[in-house]
Amino acid sequence: MSRWVSGNQFHLLENGEEFFPRVFECIAAARHEVVLETFILFEDKVGEELHAALHQAARRGVQVDMTIDGYGSPDLSPEFISTLTRAGVRVHVFDPGPRLWGWRTNLFRRMHRKIVVVDGERAFVGGINYSADHLADFGPLAKQDYAVEIEGPIVADIHGFVRRALAAGQRNAGAEPPAGLRERFSDRARSLAGAWRGDSIPAPVGEASALFVTRDNRKHTNDIERHYRAALRMARKRVVIANAYFFPGYRLLREMRHAARRGVDVRLILQGEPDMAIVKTAASMLYHHLLDAGVRIYEYCERPLHGKVAVIDDDWATVGSSNLDPLSLSLNLEANVVIRDQAFNSELGARLEALIRNNCKQVTHDSLVEPSWWRTVRSYFVFHLLRRYPAWAGWLPAHTPRITPAGQGLPNSAGPTGRDPEPVSQAKPV
Template identity: 55%
Template structure:
C-alpha cells in the first residue's frame, strides 16, 4: 500500500491547549479498545497529570494504550509518574533515551521524535504541534504558546494508525520502506460539498528525509494568489527559501508570520538574518508579539493547507522525526486562513524597511554565513555521529512484568 490522498474526511481545527485538551481527554474517555499516542514533550504539571489520569482510566477499563515519548523532550518525568502508568497497564516506550553526562548534561539532542500524533479506536486522529504541558494554555500567561492541532475523522486515519503502529517493535515497517511518488499523490478536483481530502506525510532519516520540505516547495510553485506561512522556528533550507522568494517575485502575496516574542531568543536572531533577502523580493514578514508562536501551519490560495509538527529550520527539515497532514478543502483553508489573518491584524508587526537590520559589514557578513550554512547544512548533517535509534519499553513494577526490550524499525543508516 502507498499513502495517498483520501477524500471524505471531517476536520476540526483546534487552537492551543484550551481547545485541544478538552476534546482529546473526552475522546480518550470514550475510547473503546485502542489508543496510540506519540509526543515530544510531556511535563509533570497539571496538563501532564490530567493526561496521565485519562490514560490510566482508559487502560483500567481494558483499552490498549500504547505510548511512544521522546527520550529527550520527556526525560524529566519522575519514576512515580511512570510507575503509575505502567502499573495501570499502559505500554510506555521511550524513543532513543540516553543518560545524563558531564554533571547532568543531556547530549542526545539530534534526530529526536518531534511528532505529535494520537489515534483513538481507528476512527479519530490528532496531528499537530501541541505538546502536553501547561504552557500551551492561555492561563499560563505571557509565555503561553500559540499553536494548532487538527482533529481528523475519516479514511486517512487508517494511514496514520498504521504509520504509528509501524514504529512499534514487531509491527510491519512498510511505511519506512515506501519511497513517495509525488505524481501519483495529488488531490482530485472537489466541489464545495465534498468533505476534505487529506494526505498524511512525514519526515524520517531513511527514505523520507525531504518529504515535508518538498510539499512546501511544490505548494509555493503552484501558488497563484496567496500564501500564508506561520512557523515558530524559521531558518529554512536554501531551496525552500528560494521558492518563497520566487513565488513573491511572480506576484503571489506571500506572508510569513514569525516569532516576535520568542521562547528562544536565538530563533529571532537567526530569522532576521534572512529578512533583507525576503523583503527585497516582496515577501511580507510579520512578527507575532502577543506570546511565543509555536505553530507550524500554512495555507495556499483557496484549498491547500497544512498542520503538523515540522518547523522550517535545520532540526525539523534535516534531523527530527516529523509528521504533517496536507489538506485540500476550501472550508478548512478558510478557517485556518482567517485565524492567521487575525494574528496578523491584531497581534503582529509588519517588518518594513525601517525595521530591517542595518546594512553594515557586520550584518552582511552574518547573512553570507547564514546563506552558506543553509545551502550546505543537509550535507553537513552527515558529519554528525551516526546512531541507531531504539525504543526502551518501561518495565512495570509488579513481579510478573515482561522484561525490558529494546529495538525498533527505524534503524536505517543516517545521512
C-alpha cells in the first residue's frame, strides 16, 4: 500500500525543454544504475539523445534497464536496439504484440508509466514521453506537459516498485530475471531496505511529504482515482486540475460538483486544440453537467495539452502519467506522486494560473449552443456511461503482463529505419 513519506524535495519540470536536459544530465552522472520506464520512445532527435545517454552509461559500467511499451513504442529499428544491447543496456518490452493487417494489437492495459530512477537516489515521474513532440520547436502539435524531479526517502519506494515490476513481468513471461533481480523480499522488508540492491534509504533533503501511487489491474485498480476523490472531499478553497484526456467516472465527477457547490473554486484546464478530435468531443459532453454545479472550465488553445497535474488548496498536488479517462482510470498501468508541500503547490499553481490567463479560453453556458432535446438525450447517455464504465472495463481482455527482451518484443520493426510511413505526430498518444 502507498504510504506517506516525509523529508523529500520536488522540482517541477515543464515540457521537454526542462525535462529532457535534466534527465540526460542525471543519466550522464549515474554511478551504478539507471532504471527507466516509458510508454513512447521514438527514434527522433529526443530518442537519439536518450539512446546516446544510456549507451554511454552502460559503456562505463552502469547497470541500465529500459522498459518500453510494446504498443506505444513498436517501431524502433533493430540497429537502435542492438546498439544498446551490445553496450550492456537491458531493453525490455512490455506486452509485445504482432500487427494484424498493419494495425498494432494489444490495445488495452498498456504500461503507460513514465519513470526514471538513477542510483536509487533520484527519480523522475510525470507524463512526458521521449519524443520530439514534447519540444516547442516541433510546431503547433507540440505538447504541453509536466514532470517532477524527486530527491529524498520517497525515491526508495519508487525504486523498489520499478524493480519489482520488472522482475514480475519477466517471471510472467517465463524468463529468468537478470542477476540482482532474483531475490524475493516482502514489500515491507524492501521498503525498509530502500533501494533494491540493499542501499540505504536516501536521506531527508526537504520538507515535502509524498505518496507514490500506482494503478494496476490486480490489487490497485483505483488507487489514483481514490486519492483524487479524497482530496476533492477535503478541499476548502481551490481545485485546479489540468488533464489532457478527461472523461472521469461518476464518483470522481460527483466529488468535483460537490466541491464547487460548497463554495470551492473548482477549475478544469482541458484540451482546446486536441491531438485527437474525440478527446474534446468526450469532454464537452460533460460541460453542462459541470457548469451547472459551478465548476469553471478552460480550454487550453495554444497547442495540445498532455499534462496530468492538479493542485488543491495550499499544500496538495499531484503529477504523473494518469489521465482522468477510462483508459487511465480503468485499464492502463499508471504512476503518480501525490505531494504535500506549500512551496511546490504554489509553484505548480502559479504555472497553471499563467496557463489559464495567457493561453486558455473559458467555456460558458452561452458558448455552448445546442438543441435542448439533444442535451437531454446526451445527458442521459453520459450519466449511465459514467456509472457503468469501470465495470465494463473489466470485460475487456485481461492478461498477465509480460516483459520480454527487446529482440523478442519488436517483431514488426518498420524496416531499416524503424519509422512508420506517417509523421510521428500521427502516433496515438494516451
